[in-house]
Amino acid sequence: MTKRLQTLSPIDGSVYVERDLATAEEIQAVLELAVGAQRRWRTVPVAERVAIVRKAVAIFSSRESDLAIELSWMMGRPIRFAAGEIKGFVERATYMADIAEASLADLQLPAKEGFKRFIRREPLGVSLVIAPWNFPYLTAVNAVVPALLAGNAVLLKHSAQTPLCSERMVAAFTEAGLPGGVFQFLHMDHADTETLIQSPGLAHVAFTGSVGGGEKVEQAMAGRFLSSGLELGGKxxxxxxxxxxxxxxxxxxxxxxxxxxxxxxxxxxxxxxxxxxxxxxxxxxxxxxxxxxxxxxxxxxxxxxxxxxxxxxxxxxxxxxxxxxxxxxxxxxxxxxxxxxxxxxxxxxxxxxxxxxxxxxxxxxxxxxxxxxxxxxxxxxxxxxxxxxxxxxxxxxxxxxxxxxxxxxxxxxxxxxxxxxxxxxxPALAWTGVKHSGRGCTLSSVGYEHLTRPKSFHFKILS
CATH class of the missing domain: 3.40.309.10 (Aldehyde Dehydrogenase; Chain A, domain 2)
Known part of the structure; x- marks a missing residue:
């Protein structure tokens, strides 16, 4: 029997959203599509990736009023403040697009006679972004946009309290011309999410949520040597x-x-x-x-x-x-x-x-x-x-x-x-925590280092 997701609005307790949860077969198909799409996406020049992201951000911003209303009903933010999250999304995405080419450029070393040496920042592969309900767009944009700009494919799972957010984000990027499979959403329960983390095709996990949730993610990643970013609790x-x-x-x-x-x-x-x-x-x-x-x-x-x-x-x-x-x-x-x-x-x-x-x-x-x-x-x-x-x-x-x-x-x-x-x-500063508040970093030029791996090129030139 198909499992269902049901979002109860904090405004009046009514059912605001209902969705089928993805089956194991659907999750695997989404992952396989992402793996193949990422192989092609990584070859797209950074300038072209930036252009698509800018177009997607403009489309997303144009829907501000509708997105704000949905946000209020899903998680309870007063409507007078809800649009501020859309503006914050635009600010962060725009800044990361502005610095993408410089941040992802090859790192050139001092000249050494007879050699060509440099370090290239390569994308990790497929990134799973798990976003919470409290600031669903702002927490997601921190990981999604720089991951895409760095040449990764992204699978986005939002909280069951705010499922429309992942759908709206993917829709804007699809309309902007992002190739199919590069950015997809999944509605999953915790067990299926843990299974996905253990799947060989996944290369990175970005999780924002509770300390307990972070522990579950780390347990699921055990032995896989995945790259990860965890933004957890705070006091x-x-x-x-x-x-x-x-x-x-x-x-x-x-x-x-x-x-x-x-x-x-x-x-x-x-x-x-x-x-x-x-x-x-x-x-x-x-x-x-x-x-x-x-x-x-x-x-x-x-x-x-x-x-x-x-x-x-x-x-x-x-x-x-x-x-x-x-x-x-x-x-x-x-x-x-x-x-x-x-x-x-x-x-x-x-x-x-x-x-x-x-x-x-x-x-x-x-x-x-x-x-x-x-x-x-x-x-x-x-x-x-x-x-x-x-x-x-x-x-x-x-x-x-x-x-x-x-x-x-x-x-x-x-x-x-x-x-x-x-x-x-x-967004110009590194967003990171210490102790139980997490590990890793998003945003700023430093954030790109956590979504790529360094690859060294050491060429000896024969005369």
Whole structure:
């Protein structure tokens, strides 16, 4: 019997998408098509690959309003913000296309008489990109576009919560003239995904998701010596120094904590505030968050949508309850957010103070609209607490002293350090994590190194 995928919208719990899952025979046929297509695609000049990608991006961008509506219904982002993800897709894809020819050019060595020597960056082969639901287009574009530009074929599997995203991406590239088989999507369950990872035709896996999901991917890859990139969990911290521009710090950190209902790998989940500005920071933060409107994602007035599933809301509520039972104070009155209802995906935002690292809320990934704020007395204390985590994706410092901030940033165990901003990805910079936040790199010129292998040419010229 054919297995079915069913996407329940967090807006009202209705079935928004239904699809048949691919059979084992269909998956194998897609892989074989990709292997053959990649052999031809790798011979296409980079400039031609770039032209096709630019055309696909333009087609994709032209459908922004429809894509935004689908995004709101599939994963719950307020419609007033949903189009921003399409714009981010365009920014990242365009930048990687801009730098493709230079990044993929042969690396020439100093002249050596009687020899011709250079290093060529060869594509890996067929790449499987496994993308999550929380930022389905932005996480996918990080791997898909540079993989294609580097001469790889791509198989895209999106979360069962956002299956239309893979279909829409492939459709845009197909319409742009990308040869058949070079970019395909698959709707699969976890077991079939693991089987595909073990298939001989696959050369690379890019996975974005939970630490547990990353472990499953690594187990499936065991003994295959595949190239891989893993972007996993986060418990990203921010530190507000005594010299911070307080109004800016509050606005930026709260947006970093609550945008997308806190469902961001690099969202701010814990904040350390210097004692001298702590109370003022809290006062402004509470006032700001109380101004949010929790509501249906398709309501243009909504600023805070539901989390993706009722089960996710229940998990976050349990973290909050545990923290309060250990002495934390909840500063946001849930009565200000009437749509908050136990058993639903609608969850009021929450700020917790009097927290410490003995509480789950400060150490365990929340992935929801809650943030713990802890008072600190020095830079040293803040850095120690920021590093006291099994994760290391991003960290933010708020200060007006750039030199001091740079010295502190050098001590942080994280892939990206922000100053006076957070929760942002610049495609010109390497996107990477340390510890349980993952391994590998996407975007920037460095990202191309993870989607190619070096091949050395050492020619002796006979006169």
């Amino acid at each position: 990203d911290p921010a530190y507000v120094r005594a010299d911070a521009d307080l109004t800016h710090a509050v606005e930026t950190a709260m947006d970093g904590a609550f945008f997308n209902s806190g469902q961001s790998c690099c969202g701010i989940e814990r904040i350390y505030v210097h004692d001298s500005v702590h109370d003022a920071f809290i006062e402004q933060a509470v006032a700001l968050v109380n101004g949010y409107k929790l509501g249906r994602s398709d309501d243009p007035d909504t600023t805070l949508g539901p989390v993706v599933k009722p089960e996710s809301a229940a998990f976050i509520r349990s973290q909050i309850a545990d923290a309060i039972s250990q002495g934390a104070k909840a500063l946001i009155d849930e009565a200000h957010f009437p749509m908050d209802e136990a058993g639903s995906a609608y969850l009021a935002p929450q700020i917790l103070t009097d927290v410490n690292h003995g509480m789950r809320i400060m150490t365990e990934e929340s992935f929801g609209p809650v943030v713990g704020i802890q008072r600190v007395s020095s830079d040293e204390e803040a850095i120690a607490l920021m590093n006291d985590s099994e994760y290391g994706l991003t960290a933010a410092i708020f200060s007006q002293d750039v030199d001091v901030a740079l010295a502190l940033a050098d001590q942080l165990q994280t892939g990206t350090v922000f100053l006076n901003r957070c929760d942002y990805l610049d």
